[in-house]
């Protein structure tokens with residue numbers, strides 16, 4: 001029972017974090033056709049900026065300033081880098097962001113050093129929200145869920161209630177029509193890229209102190225976010241949401257299950273003398289997103305919510 | 311009558327709520343040159359996409375020489391001897407003209423997906439490529455990258471790739487669109503020679519070309535065929551005049 | 566119109582042109598490889614040359630899918646690694662004389678690698694090649710992560726952290742090579758590098774190779790000339806996996822050890838950078854890229870710990886300003902000086918070069934000063950007897966002035982070109 005409740009809560013908070021990342025990625029992709037390989041690098045920047053800002057002021061200021069800073073950097077990257085590469089096609093754009101991810105990681109290593117920095121959960125939230133069956137659930141995780149939902153509402157408001165949102169929405173459903181919208185398209189591209197990066201930065205602020213803030217955090221998170229986007233169906237916000245939660249829950253439940261394959265499939269004659277039998281479900285947790293990816297590819301190549309394409 | 315080369319039976323296609331092709335039935339005899347005309351957005355290209363396997367029909371069937379082909383993947387349909395061109399030039403832009411045509415030739419020369427032989431050493435492939443290039447008057451530009459061709463030559467290359475595989479049913483989607491008068495004339499000659507002894511289905515807006523070329527004309531309006539008859543009858547058909555031709559000047563009988 | 570005496574033969578390049586464009590470069594390449602040992606190179610040089618040979622084959626195999634097939638993969642090292650692992654196991658089988666393995670010379674291990682890579686490509690490519698474009702790229706990344714993680718679960722094949730090691734001095738000797746000393750391994754590497762290069766070049770000349778280019782250009786149209794683009798991609802993918810495995814087999818013999826790191830995202834990213842920096846639109850591009858980057862990797866990493874940063878900057882600069890890579894720059898230069906007004910072209914070129922060097926100088930000072938400041942050991946960057954600390958005004962002048970001058974020069978050159 002406690003595994004289920006905690007798995008659920010942890011899964012949801014982790015899933016929502018994934019959605020913060022994947023929604024920005026999806027937004028950028030739908031609008032510009034660019035898969036931002038550096039997305040996780042912006043996530044890392046968010047965590048590091050939050051660390052710096054928290055050090056000199058407080059976490060609460062960092063919560064607002066760090067994403068904005070990351071967003072600004074994103075906008076600058078779009079304006080002076082991506083825009084230049086755009087005429088060479090999407091592969092070139094993807095490669096540009098790939099190089100950017102490399103570069104950001106190296107710069108972070110120089111500025112902040114190669115080891116983890118001490119970015120901590122703020123004292124105000126560093127207590128147990130409740131106890132259940134003798135285990136406690138950290139309040140900060142509740143806060144993460146709260147912020148993620150706030151972001152969801154904010155995103156919804158932006159998309160449905162503002163002019164820029166309407167244009168972005170039009171772009172989501174009819175990507176080819178964006179080009180006919182007039183001269184402000186480059187500006188919208190810059191804004192969207194900036195906002196997408198800011199969302200990644202926000203995720204970094206939220207996650208950097210739950211996990212570890214070190215130069216490897218981008219490389220660890222990146223592939224999972226891409227899996228989320230592909231599993232959900234590239235370019236679909238609903239799909240990204242579903243896939244985020246699915247992967248969040250899957251991973252967190254798996255972590256709680258200490259069974260080995262031999263115990264599960266013992267009736268098939270599998271013993272823990274065999275290599276497969278010795279693998280435990282919890283050790284599979286990090287691989288699950290990728291397994292899911294392969295399964296989806298075989299059985300539903302367009303992704304959960306993606307449209308069938310040629 | 312013998313088996314029609316191409317036979318459409320109760321063909322329907324919807325995109326969401328929009329019904330683009332509505333109960334189209336049509337038989338085209340082997341060796342016939344058949345033109346499809348209709349206003350913009352009538353569904354002519356969509357019809358071609360259904361026949362050639364790019365789209366699957368919502369309902370209805372397509373038969374090629376008596377064999378049902380609807381639902382087959384496009385490349386299977388092509389192998390069965392149906393080839394098509396596109397309204398917007400759809401060529402291999404980073405290859406030369408010769409390489410473009412050679413790709414079109416490969417399959418019919420039994421090259422398959424071969425990876426064990428040199429493409430350049432097969433005389434039959436080279437010979438056929440040369441013939442097609444000559445046929446389409448592209449020999450002078452054989453080694454020009456396709457992307458650098460002038461528009462009219464790109465259209466010619468589009469046709470060249472289409473006929474290169476030696477299919478006996480050829481669908482051409484507005485082959486002369488956007489061409490000047492003399493270029494159109496050249497293209498019509500090319501099409502006439504290319505379709506000799508073959509079944510040709512052609513979508514065209516240029517009435518001169520159609521009345522010059524076609525044995526029979528079908529008029530497609532809002533996804534429905536409202537008339538299908540020889541040119542002389544189409545010209546006199548009041549429904550056609552009203553629906554499509556309108557006040558457009560019809561060319562007089564060609565001598 | 567043409568007269569009847571003309572035929573398809575007129576279209577093909579003349580025998581002389583064929584020799585110059587196709588046979589000659591390969592002959593020169595082979596001649597260089599043959600001449601190298603005559604110069605009595607050092608051990609370091611051999612080590613570097615072997616790594617280059619392996620990377621040349623690896624990068625070319627990558628370009629089969631990226632440059633010629635239009636498929637961007639972030640997981641190509643998987644095939645290199647799996648091929649290499651299989652070769653590694655085969656090496657041990659040869660040593661133990663398992664079954665028929667005792668009768669097979671070590672020299673042929675790259676073929677085992679080829680088989681392993683191709684098999685992996687055939688299995689993994691089946692679900693991944695249904696998609697092209699961005700989706701394919703993401704899938705390749707996910708699959709690579711999966712295989713890498715699995716490598717730590719199946720110790721019997723991957724050998725855990727330590728990997729699998731072996732001894733190449735076993736089995737039958739071929740060509741009198743015991744494969745022990747490094748200069749004997751050289752012939753092995755040289756042989757397979759040439760085989761790999763010729764093999765992949767020949768592939769571009771086959772129907773499948775041409776169809777691969779056609780599919781890259783326009784997958785939709787390929788369907789309407791009777792081919793299934795997914796099948797084309799899949800077959801090409803298998804071959805690319807095979808040649809990557811060949812490189813893996815070469816590496817297995819060269820290093821006598823394979824660890825799971827060989828199939829991680831790091832070498833996958835590196836091969837992408839090698840191929841792209843070299844120039845993916847040219848067959849020789851990845852060869853240039855492999856030689857240059859292997860050199861940088863081994864030399865630069867001795868000089869500076871920030872070499873990955875320089876690599877990132879180089880890569881981004883190539884993506885932004887020279888998308889056809891080094892090969893594009895070289896051939897563009899050759900065309901330019903042969904074109905009209907070579908003098909002015911050359912002038913502009915020199916101006917650009919100087920501009921780039923100036924910017925590079927600013928960058929180097931900035932990075933090196935920062936790295937030393939970051940390490941916090943109080944070390945200071947001291948080129949040419951200068952003493953450049955982060956608090957030194959001279960350091961910042963040396964960053965800003967060359968950078969500004971460099972930007973100005975390159976811009977000026979571009980403006981002049983446009984004005985012409």
Ligand SMILES: Nc1ncnc2c1ncn2[C@@H]1O[C@H](COP(=O)(O)OP(=O)(O)OP(=O)(O)O)[C@@H](O)[C@H]1O
Pocket residue numbers: 325330348349350351352353354355356357397
């Ligand atoms: N994939 C699609 N999804 C939705 N609607 C489509 C699609 N393809 C075509 N249509 C719609 O079907 C209608 C018919 O298009 P089609 O291209 O077949 O017309 P057409 O007769 O070829 O016109 P034209 O003379 O301009 O070439 C158009 O309204 C078009 O918007």
Ligand SMILES: [Mg+2]
Pocket residue numbers: 354355356397483
């Ligand atoms: Mg049309």
